[in-house]
Amino acid sequence: MDAEQLREYGHKMVDFIADYYKTIENYPVLSQVEPGYLRNLLPDSAPNQPDSFQHVLDDIQTKILPGVTHWQSPNYFAYYPSNSSVAGFVGEMLSAGLNIVGFSWITSPAATELEMIVLDWLGKMLKLPEDFLSAGQGGGVIQGTASEAVLVVLLAARDKILRGVGKGALEKLVVYASDQTHSALQKACQIAGIYPENFKVLKANASTNYALSPELLSETISKDLAHGLIPFFLCANVGTTSSTAVDPLLALGKIAKSNGMWFHVDAAYAGSACVCPEFRHYIDGVEEADSFNMNAHKWFLTNFDCSALWVKDRSALVQALSTNPEFLKNKASQANLVVDYKDWQIPLGRRFRFTTTCDIADINNY
Numbered sequence: 001m002d003a004e005q006l007r008e009y010g011h012k013m014v015d016f017i018a019d020y021y022k023t024i025e026n027y028p029v030l031s032q033v034e035p036g037y038l039r040n041l042l043p044d045s046a047p048n049q050p051d052s053f054q055h056v057l058d059d060i061q062t063k064i065l066p067g068v069t070h071w072q073s074p075n076y077f078a079y080y081p082s083n084s085s086v087a088g089f090v091g092e093m094l095s096a097g098l099n100i101v102g103f104s105w106i107t108s109p110a111a112t113e114l115e116m117i118v119l120d121w122l123g124k125m126l127k128l129p130e131d132f133l134s135a136g137q138g139g140g141v142i143q144g145t146a147s148e149a150v151l152v153v154l155l156a157a158r159d160k161i162l163r164g165v166g167k168g169a170l171e172k173l174v175v176y177a178s179d180q181t182h183s184a185l186q187k188a189c190q191i192a193g194i195y196p197e198n199f200k201v202l203k204a205n206a207s208t209n210y211a212l213s214p215e216l217l218s219e220t221i222s223k224d225l226a227h228g229l230i231p232f233f234l235c236a237n238v239g240t241t242s243s244t245a246v247d248p249l250l251a252l253g254k255i256a257k258s259n260g261m262w263f264h265v266d267a268a269y270a271g272s273a274c275v276c277p278e279f280r281h282y283i284d285g286v287e288e289a290d291s292f293n294m295n296a297h298k299w300f301l302t303n304f305d306c307s308a309l310w311v312k313d314r315s316a317l318v319q320a321l322s323t324n325p326e327f328l329k330n331k332a333s334q335a336n337l338v339v340d341y342k343d344w345q346i347p348l349g350r351r352f353r354f355t356t357t358c359d360i361a362d363i364n365n366y
């Protein structure tokens with residue numbers, strides 16, 4: 001495809017999407033198709049001959065859109081808010097256009113540096129403690145999802161404690177959270193090899209607005225210590241998906257600290273609201289946390305996927321997740337002059353996400 005074709009098809013695609021948004025309210029929010037509907041509408045194997053762009057767009061209109069659930073519809077109220085914006089959308093176009101795989105600083109210095117700067121901006125907008133910003137030992141990183149965010153910090157915490165107590169102690173490591181906590185934590189525990197009986201799901205009830213009780217946490221930790229177990233990870237919530245419960249971060253954080261545990265705050269759903277001064281108090285106590293996560297793709301007008309994670313000690317992530325094969329070595333990394341985000345996440349590859357930058361710039365305009 002040459003530049004002129006890109007211009008032609010790009011304009012057609014933007015028109016198609018703009019028309020979709022203009023008429024989005026006419027669609028039923030929930031797709032009405034039956035399971036397997038698409039197999040009957042498409043050929044058994046890929047066509048041998050090329051098709052016209054217009055024909056592809058027609059197929060999307062008649063065969064794909066009926067099978068779409070319209071997450072961007074103003075009538076959509078399922079799961080959680082998930083609205084993108086024009087700023088996010090045009091940022092995504094740029095990300096797709098440049099198509100950068102920025103796993104190390106050297107693979108595209110601007111990708112890493114812009115991400116560090118923008119995560120610092122966002123951290124400042126949330127009034128996170130300075131320890132979470134990149135000037136010190138911490139910093140922010142974009143993960144795909146909150147599930148990946150909690151997994152990477154759980155792995156960092158697990159490896160940190162095991163370095164102290166010995167690898168054989170894995171069976172004694174205990175994770176705590178309320179029963180309102182997202183199932184992403186359970187999945188992370190499964191992947192991290194935490195023994196199922198050591199994932200302690202503590203009952204939260206209506207009397208505390210479904211917040212985790214510090215007293216219950218303390219009691220449970222004391223019992224576990226008496227049984228020779230090792231409490232090492234606490235996940236608190238700011239805005240659970242099912243009940244919007246907010247845990248008392250300050251009190252929980254102090255308990256975690258006094259027991260030498262990693263304290264993670266999952267604000268995936270509601271964290272975006274805390275850029276507003278009137279809602280910032282919901283994350284009071286975040287200064288006790290080791291890591292904090294919010295999904296920009298939920299409530300921050302940012303296209304999926306974009307989950308912002310901050311840690312106070314980036315070396316804990318790097319020690320747990322870094323590999324250094326010959327083919328990735330380069331002078332800047334070897335000299336420890338740069339951040340290589342490949343060491344802060346599960347995959348090697350990662351995309352350049354302009355969408356967050358455009359969104360923050362846009363939100364600052366309001």
Ligand SMILES: Cc1ncc(COP(=O)(O)O)c(C=O)c1O
Binds near residue numbers: 144146182241
């Ligand atoms: C509070 C909370 N934590 C975690 C998640 C998991 O999010 P993700 O799909 O980004 O993994 C969600 C998603 O609904 C959530 O609301």
